[in-house]
Amino acid sequence: MTTTTDEEMTTESGLELPAEESFADAVQRVVRRVDIILLLFPAAVLLVIGLFPSEIRRQLAFSYADPSVLAAFTSNFTHANSVHLLRNLTAYLVVVPTAYLLSVLADRRQLFYTVFVVVFVTFPFVLSGLNLVVPREALSLGASGLTLAFVGYLPVAVAQYVRRRFSIDNFVRRNIAAGLFFVGLSVVIPLAVAVVQPGLTIVLTFVAFLAVVGYGVTLRRSGVDRSTLRGPPPGFVEFGVWSIVVIIAVLITAFPADPLSDAGLVNTYTHFLGYALGFLSSYLVVLFFFDSE
Secondary structure, three states, X not given: OEEEOOOEEEOOOOOEEEOOOOHHHXXXXXXXXXXXXXXXXXXXXXXXXXXXXXXXXXXXXXXXXXXOHHHHHHHHHOOOOXXXXXXXXXXXXXXXXXXXXXXXXXXXXXXXXXXXXXXXXXXXXXXXXXXXXXXXXXXXXXXXXXXXXXXXXXXXXXXXXXXXXXXXXXXXXXXXXXXXXXXXXXXXXXHHHHOOOHHHHHHHHHHHHHHHHHHHHHHHHOOOOHHHHOOOOOOHHHHHHHHHHHHHHHHHHHOOOOOEEOOEEOOHHHHHHHHHHXXXXXXXXXXXXXXXX
């Protein structure tokens, strides 16, 4: 059996932005201690469950041959071994705080916690259930699918951050969110194909490069240029770049060329589902509930 694993200025859109506030001051102003505790709570749960004996952790895993509702949830917080746990914990501690900071700096704390609750309450059942579409004798465990859901939220969070901090309108914001998601897909698809068709990877990588260039041209035509990036004080642009690097880096590591690891077979199907559903759900929430703000 295998295992898968301030001073303010008013913009044209009516938003008030801290004009002279430094990045460090902005972070200090918006970050709350209770937020830090809430962000670290899932990580603490992962660590505690990681201390359980391997027999108990195996019982918490989700069996495709004998599925249960409880295991559909608990498997997302259980790991095969310490290396598996460390990798997923590191990814979580990079991705989720980045998504949080983007959100609160964009005045979207409520949006972040909506995503946060949905991912940890609903996604374990959704991801486990969708894995039953592919019948096989295997166990599934690991938090990577949940972390990839937050990676899917990152394009939406970046777009909200840019709109708030760089004075762009809703139309451009939607272009940024959708564009970043598809840039992520252009990274994922060649990596996924490389496992079964290595020769096709070169062609798809070239297509991905063209897609990224085309995305940059589209943003330029939408009015996003160097002058747009000169608005906020130092630190804001750099953090936006960091967030995009996080998206690309995590997606690359989530779709390895060799999916077989010490923890078992990397479940790239769950990774893709997490990324796609994380983006789609958060994008629709913004579209229907936050678009007019």
